[in-house]
Amino acid sequence: MRFTHLSSAANPRFKYAKSLRNRRNRRKQQQILLEGERLIADSISAGFSPALFFFTPDAEQRHAPLLEQAASTGAQLLRVTPELFAQISDTISPQGVIAISAIPQIPPGNRGLALIVDGVRDPGNLGTLLRSAAAADADQVILMPGVTDPWSPKALRAGMGAHFRIAIRTAKTAEEARLWLPEHAIYFADARADLAYTAVNWTRPSALILGGETERASIIDHWQEATSIAIPMARGVESLNVAVAGSVILFEAARQRA
């Protein structure tokens, strides 16, 4: 297996990898860092070939099949020192493998179930929501301005490969998102609503807005046709974790559609 050994932080490919730790650079280049065997293998099996593949001397044996696979799909293999690797890694105990891939462009499906995320700032929660949306057979996830970057290392880790299985789009305004959902009834998860999420007919084309930390008033203002729905809760519990609330509603939709 042919590879190049890099030991200088001044190497342009290493500097490029490092630059992708920054959200703005990811957006500009439309490329991302995938860390760890699971995420890289998931992306390759979903048909997204890495452009560059960094590994530590340690990982050369341990992840040999993955290296072979990456090389066979056209990735340049780059062996780097553990010190350099630590500069592009996002984990405390790295596995020693990081790939650079293009941001997947997955077309939305036509099953009429969309998730709209507004105001979620925690990358773990966003990744978990993407994982649940893919599992519940939603068509697409639309992110409103201010939502944490879905392509950050933490969001990718929490997504467990969902990023390669479901369309993820960013909308500038509610109007733009509305154009993508011409036939959909719009629901807004709001703990104070009277209508239970189980009373909704989810077999019709539907979109669910999750507000996260966004002001309720701002959502209601921007999505005037949205119907507020709640998950009935016991014992004075005021709210659920946003990833939990979204998942519970999406799987109720999946249950009705099954």
Next chain:
Amino acid sequence: MRFTHLSSAANPRFKYAKSLRNRRNRRKQQQILLEGERLIADSISAGFSPALFFFTPDAEQRHAPLLEQAASTGAQLLRVTPELFAQISDTISPQGVIAISAIPQIPPGNRGLALIVDGVRDPGNLGTLLRSAAAADADQVILMPGVTDPWSPKALRAGMGAHFRIAIRTAKTAEEARLWLPEHAIYFADARADLAYTAVNWTRPSALILGGETERASIIDHWQEATSIAIPMARGVESLNVAVAGSVILFEAARQRA
């Protein structure tokens, strides 16, 4: 309002608070640290009065009503320097209020819905599960050996007050837990099962085992009567976040029981 000012790390009450950052000490003393206005207010409104209440000079004005409330339920108020406070705080930007309370002893209800947690090591996931279990009107949460401490600052934070609303018990063995659930049908959430969670009759007394990181074989070995159930998932998604999986099933139970 009367309070004592502490500025020495050698003060016995301060040292006691610091010792409660350790799980073993919490278990021995059966007392815990509650940090932040929300958690302290929740515990007081659920009827659990703090014994000690630490606050920074900054917080004296900002959280005056909470201080009054704590004092009126019998808490000793202790003003500490920001430097000392940082030593007992678990957050990067502390609100400046920490209470010491007894671990709540809440008797299990008799609605016949229990959650059994085995092998969850992430405190955020455990706290989220407690929050969902309380919201879905479960009776009790039983923790098996090896589960992360529910009374750690991170688990308390993710629980958002659920710790004061639902019985939390620790079982030494599956046999012991079984004695607490004499009439319950036992289900085990297992992504590889054939039976869908929606096909279960949750209106009967039921208990759900969440395996987290525990080996599947070990669960099946210890809970021989357990019926494996799965959440059907689309697009090659292999699993859900453990807190999400538990919540989706608990809210299906709540839906059927409504």
